[in-house]
Ligand SMILES: Nc1ncnc2c1ncn2[C@@H]1O[C@H](COP(=O)(O)OP(=O)(O)OP(=O)(O)O)[C@@H](O)[C@H]1O
């Protein structure tokens with residue numbers, strides 16, 4: 001549905017001397033009907049990139065293909081028609097305060113010279129879809145944040161777009177309203193088959209509705225994949241930092257190292273060994289049964305030191321750091337057993 005090829009956006013530095021790249025040779029492919037997340041630190045170039053999709057931003061170089069058509073080769077008039085296929089919603093809703101809910105949603109249709117009757121026919125079902133029928137005659141100042149965003153969504157849908165771009169659309173909303181808005185976007189994606197591109201800094205948003213995610217850093221896409229894969233095993237430092245809690249469980253805090261060291265070197269039965277392990281979910285497994293089965297089967301004891309386990313679209317991801325004790329032979333068998341059940345095992349004993 002969307003194919004960005006070698007997108008580069010160069011801007012002048014604030015001091016007027018030299019230039020910098022807000023996007024640098026970015027290639028991105030987004031499938032029809034997908035919900036695609038773009039995450040990254042502030043200033044990474046996310047908004048710049050997404051605004052290239054409807055050419056609100058004309059990139060310095062690169063090609064933008066939407067639904068098989070090369071937008072970068074179009075005249076302004078052709079582009080205007082194509083832009084109607086691409087709706088956009090924003091963090092601060094961008095509603096006109098002097099217009100009612102109905103008239104805000106109607107605005108794009110008025111601008112396209114749609115007859116009055118056709119406008120009513122179009123707007124009322126959209127208000128119904130977003131659950132605002134009763135509020136049609138209110139003004140934005142009389143609405144809650146969530147309701148305002150729903151007006152924004154209805155307005156973006158008024159020209160029957162194929163794509164919906166969302167730039168931090170839930171960032172100004174409380175968690176409950178965010179949830180409701182995400183459910184609405186999910187419904188729109190499913191019922192209308194819309195392709196949705198979501199820029200967000202909220203990992204919960206990505207987790208909740210995106211199928212794929214790209215991570216941007218300094219104008220470049222540094223990581224991309226199915227959400228579950230990226231969340232389970234973030235490769236880049238930026239992604240790990242953005243995933244926050246999952247990261248802290250990946251490394252052992254300095255305060256704990258001494259205790260673990262003591263534990264590992266403490267005296268024990270002659271034929272027994274102790275290992276420090278990190279388990280990372282890499283397949284569709286739930287570690288708890290795998291771990292307890294392994295320990296039961298191979299007569300091992302374990303003690304969990306750190307853990308962070310969460311779910312994305314009903315698949316678990318995360319890490320567990322633990323010490324495990326038993327005979328060396330059984331330990332090796334247990335590692336085999338755990339690995340073959342979709343959990344990556346790293347022995348960190350020598351790191352301590
Ligand atoms: N019109 C412009 N002229 C000059 N520099 C710009 C312009 N638009 C954006 N930039 C710069 O490009 C970089 C990327 O900006 P962009 O808005 O794409 O970041 P972002 O990832 O969306 O950040 P945020 O999460 O804060 O919204 C920033 O350093 C920004 O200051």
Ligand SMILES: [Mg+2]
Nearest residue numbers: 046047048167
């Ligand atoms: Mg932005």
